[in-house]
Amino acid sequence: MKKASYILFALVITAALLLSACGPTGAAQDTKALKLAAIFPGVITDADYNSMAYLGIEAVKKDLGVETAYSESVAVPDVDRVMREYIDGGYNIIWTHGGQFVTQTIELAKSFPDVVFIAEGDDLPADLPANVWFIDRNFHVGFYGIGALAARATQTGKIAYVGGLTLPFSYAEVHAMQQAIADSGKNVEFKYVWAGDFNDPAKSRQVADAMIAEGVDVIVGSLNLGMQGVFEAVKANTGSKVLVTAKYSDKSQFAPDNYIASLIYDFAGPLKAIVTKVKEGTTGGYYPLGFDTGVQIQSPLQNVPESVSTEMDAVIADLVSGKIQVVKDITPIE
Numbered sequence: 001m002k003k004a005s006y007i008l009f010a011l012v013i014t015a016a017l018l019l020s021a022c023g024p025t026g027a028a029q030d031t032k033a034l035k036l037a038a039i040f041p042g043v044i045t046d047a048d049y050n051s052m053a054y055l056g057i058e059a060v061k062k063d064l065g066v067e068t069a070y071s072e073s074v075a076v077p078d079v080d081r082v083m084r085e086y087i088d089g090g091y092n093i094i095w096t097h098g099g100q101f102v103t104q105t106i107e108l109a110k111s112f113p114d115v116v117f118i119a120e121g122d123d124l125p126a127d128l129p130a131n132v133w134f135i136d137r138n139f140h141v142g143f144y145g146i147g148a149l150a151a152r153a154t155q156t157g158k159i160a161y162v163g164g165l166t167l168p169f170s171y172a173e174v175h176a177m178q179q180a181i182a183d184s185g186k187n188v189e190f191k192y193v194w195a196g197d198f199n200d201p202a203k204s205r206q207v208a209d210a211m212i213a214e215g216v217d218v219i220v221g222s223l224n225l226g227m228q229g230v231f232e233a234v235k236a237n238t239g240s241k242v243l244v245t246a247k248y249s250d251k252s253q254f255a256p257d258n259y260i261a262s263l264i265y266d267f268a269g270p271l272k273a274i275v276t277k278v279k280e281g282t283t284g285g286y287y288p289l290g291f292d293t294g295v296q297i298q299s300p301l302q303n304v305p306e307s308v309s310t311e312m313d314a315v316i317a318d319l320v321s322g323k324i325q326v327v328k329d330i331t332p333i334e
Contacts, residue, residue, distance in 0.1 A: 034279065036060060036093040037086035038070040039079060041100065048224045048248045049265075053097045056267035060275050066093075079104050087115055093278060095271070096120065099137070099169065106132060116283050118274060122169040123330075124286060133274050136288040140172035141319065142263045142295045143222070144326040146245055147177030148315045149297065150218045151184040152308045153243055153260060159218040160191040160211040162230055164198030168330040173222055175329035183324070191216060192333065198224040205229030209236075218243045218260075231255040243303055250298060261298040270294045292320045 036057060044054040050072070057068045069091065071082050079101050083094050092115050096105045099121035109117040109129045119125075120135040128134055150159040161177060163170040174192045181188050191211060195203040204226035208219055212233060217240060221230045227246050231254040234242040244255060246262040270287050277285065289295050297316065301309045318324040 034064075034093060034275065035067045035069075035091040036095060036275065037083075037089075037091040038068065038095045038097060039074050039082055039086075039101065040070060040072050041074060041098040042224070043072050044070070046224065047251070048227075050097070052248055052265055053267045056271040057095075059268035060271055063272060064275055064279070066275060076100050076104070080108060083108055087112055092116060093118065093275065097267075116278050118271075122172065123328075128284065128286075131283045133278075133283075133285050133287060135270055135274075136286065137169070137265075138289045138295070138328075139169045139222075140176035140328050141290050141326050142265075142297075143173035143220075144176040144180045144324070145291065145297050145312070145316060145319065146220055146263055147180030148184055149245065149260065149301070149308070149312055150177070150220050151181045151186045151188050152311055153304045154186075154188060154218045156215050156217040156240070157187055158189045158191070158214065158216045159220065160193065160208075160216040161220045161222065162204060162207055162211065163192070163194045163222040164204075164224070164226060165196065166194050166332070170194070170222060171330050171333055172328055174333055175331065176326050177220065179327060195223070195226055195229075198226050200226055201229035201232065203229065205233050208233035212237050212239075212242055216242065218245075220245050222247055224248075227251060228254065231258075234258040241303075252298075252302065257303065259302055260304055261301050264296045264298050265289070266294045266296070290319070291316050 038057045040050045040053060042050040044050050057070060060066050061068045074082050079096060086094055094115060095118040097120055102119045102121040105117050105119040106125060106129060109132045113131050116131050118133045120137060122137055124134055124136055161174055178190060181190055193207045195207050197203050204223055208230045211219060219230055221227045221244060230244055234244050235255050242258060243260050244258050245260050248265050249262060251262055252259045274287060
């Protein structure tokens, strides 16, 4: 483990905060007494899921004055040990950044009621301990928006989802895109495929090439480092232009002529809001991500007509207002 150093950049937070606190409320805590440790499944230089989380803990340190530390590339079998080491070191807020850590985080929280744990996943666990905050990533909500965008951006009427692994959240993303396409009223053929790995550019390049060969002209990526393979595929294509969307962070530099937008996830806003609640004495609760709480489709949209942007503004407004309700469907897809 190592302490995070100060950095010279800050994350722009545009999402409004909506907290649904469900934990007990006690005496407010002194901010100086709070020490937050974050556990990441990958490296903070990935310009992706983990780097966005790193920006989150830096924002907590800079804006709230909380001491922070982090560990990178922590495997599931090691997370219990790493959490215990931080607790032994006096850290009283433990954030595990990844749905693969939820079970271990909640189990350990039961043994350390005086420590606040922040778990992160895709489905609110039953009987959440009073000292656990749960960040619901709600990937399906974001991918409804991306599905609506892809349906409006395609010229061939064929779009594709390229994921990493067949996991519950990826099923939910595909089902949400199907709902968005149906709601759009567009005549769109929707293909979906998994590369078998979130971080293998060679595998994702292969499946993206196959989708392009079938006439797809918009590829929606739900990958980490594997997005590089998708970018390579769309740039190498010699036929009609193929557009692409990405996830987590701005990746426009990798294929500027093909890039529409990324589905941005701001972990700084939610993390600061939760730590503020902990400071005030609320030790547990539920924080759902959405288009008004940490999620946004990057703007301005690139390589699409202005009319698409106008239509998407209306879709996002309906999602925020609740006019559009996105179904979270994790039914496996063959």
